[in-house]
Amino acid sequence: MASDVSSTISPRPPAGLYAAYGLHLGLLLVAVSAVLSRPPAGLGLGHVTVLVLVGLALLIWAALERSGGSSSAFRAATALGAALLLGLARTPRLTLPAPDEPHLSGAMRWAVQLFSQPPLTLAAVGALLACLCWLVMRASGGRALIRREPFQVAVIWAGLMLVAFSLLLYLVLQPLYGISGRELGTWAAVMRAVYLVALLVPTLAATGGPLVRRAPAVYLGLALLAAAGLDLLRQAGGLP
Numbered sequence: 001m002a003s004d005v006s007s008t009i010s011p012r013p014p015a016g017l018y019a020a021y022g023l024h025l026g027l028l029l030v031a032v033s034a035v036l037s038r039p040p041a042g043l044g045l046g047h048v049t050v051l052v053l054v055g056l057a058l059l060i061w062a063a064l065e066r067s068g069g070s071s072s073a074f075r076a077a078t079a080l081g082a083a084l085l086l087g088l089a090r091t092p093r094l095t096l097p098a099p100d101e102p103h104l105s106g107a108m109r110w111a112v113q114l115f116s117q118p119p120l121t122l123a124a125v126g127a128l129l130a131c132l133c134w135l136v137m138r139a140s141g142g143r144a145l146i147r148r149e150p151f152q153v154a155v156i157w158a159g160l161m162l163v164a165f166s167l168l169l170y171l172v173l174q175p176l177y178g179i180s181g182r183e184l185g186t187w188a189a190v191m192r193a194v195y196l197v198a199l200l201v202p203t204l205a206a207t208g209g210p211l212v213r214r215a216p217a218v219y220l221g222l223a224l225l226a227a228a229g230l231d232l233l234r235q236a237g238g239l240p
Contacts, residue, residue, distance in 0.1 A: 016140020020211035022133035023202055027216050029126025030082060030199060031223035033089035035230065036122075043231045054081050055224030062217040069217065070208025072150035079151070079203045081220040086199055088227055089123030118188040127199035134202030137209070152204050159197035163190050 043051075058081050065074055170186040206212045 014140040016136050017210050019133040019136035019140070020206065020209070023130045023137070023206055023212065024215065026126040026128070026130030026133060027082065027199075027203065028219060029129065030085050030089060030123045031220055033091065033121055033123035033126065034085035035223055035226045036092060037088055037090040037227075038234070039088070039090075039231065042235050043228070048228045048231060051084060051224045051228040054084060055221040055228065058217040058221030058224070062214045062221065065214055065217075068208055069212075069214030074214070074217070075204050075207040076150055078207045078217045078220060079155075079200045081217070081224055082199055082203045083196065085220060085223055085227070086123055086127065086196060089121055092122050093119045094121065094125065118191055124191075124195045127195045130202045131198035134206050137206065150204055152201055155197055155200045155204065159193045162193040166190050166193075 054077070058077060061074060061077060062069065065071065067074070069075070069078075166186050166189040203216060207216050208214070
Protein backbone atom coordinates (compact mmCIF):
# COMPACT_ATOMS: atom_id res chain seq x y z
CA MET A 1 0.00 0.00 0.00
CA ALA A 2 2.77 2.45 0.86
CA SER A 3 4.48 1.82 -2.47
CA ASP A 4 1.22 2.44 -4.33
CA VAL A 5 0.74 5.77 -2.57
CA SER A 6 4.33 6.87 -3.12
CA SER A 7 4.10 6.06 -6.82
CA THR A 8 1.18 8.47 -7.24
CA ILE A 9 2.97 11.38 -5.60
CA SER A 10 4.89 13.56 -8.04
CA PRO A 11 8.45 14.37 -6.99
CA ARG A 12 8.94 17.91 -5.76
CA PRO A 13 10.64 20.13 -8.31
CA PRO A 14 14.13 21.42 -7.51
CA ALA A 15 14.01 24.51 -5.29
CA GLY A 16 15.94 26.53 -7.87
CA LEU A 17 13.04 26.28 -10.29
CA TYR A 18 11.20 28.84 -8.18
CA ALA A 19 13.59 31.38 -9.69
CA ALA A 20 11.01 31.33 -12.51
CA TYR A 21 9.06 33.90 -10.50
CA GLY A 22 12.07 36.20 -10.69
CA LEU A 23 12.20 35.58 -14.43
CA HIS A 24 8.56 36.66 -14.69
CA LEU A 25 9.43 39.80 -12.72
CA GLY A 26 12.30 40.61 -15.08
CA LEU A 27 10.11 40.26 -18.17
CA LEU A 28 7.38 42.34 -16.54
CA LEU A 29 9.90 45.10 -15.82
CA VAL A 30 10.76 45.19 -19.52
CA ALA A 31 7.05 45.31 -20.41
CA VAL A 32 6.27 48.10 -17.93
CA SER A 33 9.28 50.12 -19.07
CA ALA A 34 8.16 49.86 -22.70
CA VAL A 35 4.60 50.96 -21.87
CA LEU A 36 5.81 53.91 -19.78
CA SER A 37 8.33 55.07 -22.39
CA ARG A 38 7.39 57.82 -24.80
CA PRO A 39 9.24 57.92 -28.14
CA PRO A 40 10.53 61.45 -28.85
CA ALA A 41 8.79 61.76 -32.22
CA GLY A 42 6.16 59.07 -31.80
CA LEU A 43 6.01 55.75 -33.58
CA GLY A 44 5.25 55.52 -37.24
CA LEU A 45 2.15 53.77 -38.53
CA GLY A 46 4.21 50.83 -39.73
CA HIS A 47 5.81 50.37 -36.31
CA VAL A 48 2.45 50.57 -34.55
CA THR A 49 1.03 48.01 -36.98
CA VAL A 50 3.85 45.57 -36.20
CA LEU A 51 3.29 45.98 -32.46
CA VAL A 52 -0.45 45.33 -32.81
CA LEU A 53 -0.01 42.31 -35.07
CA VAL A 54 2.63 40.69 -32.87
CA GLY A 55 0.67 41.46 -29.71
CA LEU A 56 -2.53 39.97 -31.09
CA ALA A 57 -0.68 36.96 -32.47
CA LEU A 58 0.85 36.23 -29.06
CA LEU A 59 -2.49 36.45 -27.26
CA ILE A 60 -4.34 34.29 -29.78
CA TRP A 61 -1.51 31.78 -30.00
CA ALA A 62 -1.28 31.55 -26.19
CA ALA A 63 -5.01 30.79 -26.06
CA LEU A 64 -4.76 28.07 -28.71
CA GLU A 65 -1.36 26.60 -27.83
CA ARG A 66 -1.82 22.98 -26.75
CA SER A 67 1.77 22.17 -25.82
CA GLY A 68 1.81 24.48 -22.80
CA GLY A 69 3.92 27.00 -24.70
CA SER A 70 6.87 24.68 -25.25
CA SER A 71 6.82 24.55 -29.06
CA SER A 72 9.79 26.14 -30.77
CA ALA A 73 7.72 28.47 -32.93
CA PHE A 74 5.71 29.73 -29.97
CA ARG A 75 8.83 30.45 -27.94
CA ALA A 76 10.42 32.25 -30.89
CA ALA A 77 7.32 34.45 -31.26
CA THR A 78 7.41 35.25 -27.54
CA ALA A 79 11.08 36.24 -27.81
CA LEU A 80 10.21 38.50 -30.75
CA GLY A 81 7.65 40.28 -28.58
CA ALA A 82 10.23 40.70 -25.82
CA ALA A 83 12.76 42.15 -28.30
CA LEU A 84 10.22 44.68 -29.61
CA LEU A 85 9.43 45.81 -26.08
CA LEU A 86 13.10 46.18 -25.20
CA GLY A 87 13.54 48.37 -28.27
CA LEU A 88 10.72 50.63 -27.07
CA ALA A 89 11.94 50.87 -23.46
CA ARG A 90 13.81 54.12 -22.82
CA THR A 91 12.48 55.11 -19.41
CA PRO A 92 12.40 55.19 -16.47
CA ARG A 93 16.12 55.65 -16.09
CA LEU A 94 17.85 54.76 -12.85
CA THR A 95 19.95 57.45 -11.22
CA LEU A 96 23.53 56.33 -10.65
CA PRO A 97 26.16 58.18 -8.60
CA ALA A 98 28.95 59.99 -10.40
CA PRO A 99 31.95 57.69 -10.95
CA ASP A 100 34.33 60.25 -9.41
CA GLU A 101 32.57 60.43 -6.04
CA PRO A 102 35.18 59.81 -3.32
CA HIS A 103 33.08 57.38 -1.23
CA LEU A 104 32.90 54.81 -4.05
CA SER A 105 35.25 51.86 -3.93
CA GLY A 106 37.17 50.75 -6.99
CA ALA A 107 34.66 48.02 -7.81
CA MET A 108 31.69 50.38 -7.37
CA ARG A 109 33.33 53.02 -9.55
CA TRP A 110 33.91 50.43 -12.28
CA ALA A 111 30.27 49.25 -12.03
CA VAL A 112 28.96 52.83 -12.33
CA GLN A 113 31.07 53.42 -15.43
CA LEU A 114 29.92 50.07 -16.85
CA PHE A 115 26.19 50.85 -16.59
CA SER A 116 26.23 54.58 -17.28
CA GLN A 117 26.44 54.31 -21.08
CA PRO A 118 23.80 53.79 -22.29
CA PRO A 119 21.81 55.04 -19.29
CA LEU A 120 20.60 52.18 -17.11
CA THR A 121 16.86 51.73 -17.52
CA LEU A 122 14.25 49.64 -15.77
CA ALA A 123 14.13 47.40 -18.85
CA ALA A 124 17.88 46.73 -18.69
CA VAL A 125 17.54 45.71 -15.05
CA GLY A 126 14.66 43.43 -16.03
CA ALA A 127 16.69 41.77 -18.79
CA LEU A 128 19.62 41.10 -16.46
CA LEU A 129 17.28 39.80 -13.74
CA ALA A 130 15.57 37.43 -16.18
CA CYS A 131 18.93 36.08 -17.33
CA LEU A 132 20.19 35.61 -13.78
CA CYS A 133 17.04 33.73 -12.75
CA TRP A 134 17.23 31.54 -15.85
CA LEU A 135 20.81 30.60 -14.95
CA VAL A 136 19.61 29.62 -11.46
CA MET A 137 16.88 27.48 -13.05
CA ARG A 138 19.38 25.72 -15.29
CA ALA A 139 21.77 25.08 -12.41
CA SER A 140 18.95 23.55 -10.37
CA GLY A 141 18.09 20.96 -13.01
CA GLY A 142 15.51 22.90 -14.95
CA ARG A 143 17.35 22.27 -18.19
CA ALA A 144 16.30 18.63 -18.09
CA LEU A 145 12.61 19.54 -17.71
CA ILE A 146 12.16 21.66 -20.84
CA ARG A 147 12.79 21.10 -24.50
CA ARG A 148 15.86 22.18 -26.39
CA GLU A 149 16.07 25.95 -26.62
CA PRO A 150 15.27 27.13 -30.17
CA PHE A 151 17.55 29.70 -31.81
CA GLN A 152 19.53 30.20 -28.61
CA VAL A 153 22.88 29.66 -30.30
CA ALA A 154 21.88 31.99 -33.15
CA VAL A 155 20.97 34.75 -30.68
CA ILE A 156 24.27 34.39 -28.83
CA TRP A 157 26.26 34.44 -32.06
CA ALA A 158 24.37 37.50 -33.30
CA GLY A 159 25.19 39.31 -30.05
CA LEU A 160 28.86 38.37 -30.31
CA MET A 161 29.00 39.55 -33.92
CA LEU A 162 27.45 42.89 -32.97
CA VAL A 163 30.01 43.31 -30.18
CA ALA A 164 32.86 42.38 -32.53
CA PHE A 165 31.63 44.78 -35.23
CA SER A 166 31.35 47.62 -32.71
CA LEU A 167 34.88 46.99 -31.47
CA LEU A 168 36.17 46.83 -35.05
CA LEU A 169 34.64 50.22 -35.80
CA TYR A 170 36.28 51.59 -32.69
CA LEU A 171 39.70 50.27 -33.71
CA VAL A 172 39.31 51.81 -37.18
CA LEU A 173 37.83 55.17 -36.22
CA GLN A 174 39.55 55.92 -32.91
CA PRO A 175 43.02 56.54 -34.43
CA LEU A 176 41.47 58.78 -37.10
CA TYR A 177 39.46 61.02 -34.77
CA GLY A 178 41.20 60.52 -31.44
CA ILE A 179 37.99 60.18 -29.42
CA SER A 180 37.00 57.65 -26.81
CA GLY A 181 34.82 54.62 -27.29
CA ARG A 182 32.07 56.24 -25.23
CA GLU A 183 32.01 59.25 -27.55
CA LEU A 184 31.89 56.96 -30.57
CA GLY A 185 29.00 55.04 -29.05
CA THR A 186 30.96 51.79 -29.06
CA TRP A 187 30.32 50.99 -25.42
CA ALA A 188 26.61 51.83 -25.74
CA ALA A 189 26.27 49.42 -28.68
CA VAL A 190 28.07 46.67 -26.75
CA MET A 191 25.84 47.07 -23.69
CA ARG A 192 22.66 47.09 -25.81
CA ALA A 193 23.79 43.80 -27.36
CA VAL A 194 24.38 42.39 -23.88
CA TYR A 195 20.89 43.43 -22.71
CA LEU A 196 19.27 41.96 -25.82
CA VAL A 197 21.02 38.60 -25.47
CA ALA A 198 20.32 38.58 -21.72
CA LEU A 199 16.61 39.00 -22.48
CA LEU A 200 16.16 36.74 -25.50
CA VAL A 201 18.06 33.68 -24.30
CA PRO A 202 15.99 33.12 -21.13
CA THR A 203 12.77 33.98 -22.96
CA LEU A 204 13.50 31.35 -25.60
CA ALA A 205 14.65 28.77 -23.09
CA ALA A 206 12.18 29.16 -20.23
CA THR A 207 8.90 29.78 -22.06
CA GLY A 208 6.93 26.55 -21.88
CA GLY A 209 9.03 25.29 -18.99
CA PRO A 210 8.11 24.66 -15.36
CA LEU A 211 6.35 27.57 -13.61
CA VAL A 212 6.62 29.67 -16.79
CA ARG A 213 4.50 27.99 -19.47
CA ARG A 214 2.73 30.42 -21.83
CA ALA A 215 2.37 33.31 -19.35
CA PRO A 216 5.12 35.51 -20.90
CA ALA A 217 3.28 35.53 -24.23
CA VAL A 218 0.16 36.84 -22.49
CA TYR A 219 1.64 39.78 -20.59
CA LEU A 220 4.14 40.65 -23.31
CA GLY A 221 1.33 40.63 -25.88
CA LEU A 222 -0.79 42.90 -23.67
CA ALA A 223 2.17 45.25 -23.23
CA LEU A 224 2.68 45.47 -27.01
CA LEU A 225 -0.97 46.40 -27.50
CA ALA A 226 -0.83 48.93 -24.65
CA ALA A 227 2.31 50.59 -26.04
CA ALA A 228 0.75 50.84 -29.50
CA GLY A 229 -2.56 52.18 -28.14
CA LEU A 230 -0.91 54.81 -25.95
CA ASP A 231 1.21 56.03 -28.86
CA LEU A 232 -1.85 56.38 -31.10
CA LEU A 233 -3.63 58.34 -28.35
CA ARG A 234 -0.67 60.68 -27.98
CA GLN A 235 -0.50 61.30 -31.71
CA ALA A 236 -4.24 61.99 -31.77
CA GLY A 237 -3.90 64.47 -28.92
CA GLY A 238 -5.81 62.36 -26.43
CA LEU A 239 -2.82 62.19 -24.06
CA PRO A 240 -0.29 64.89 -23.13
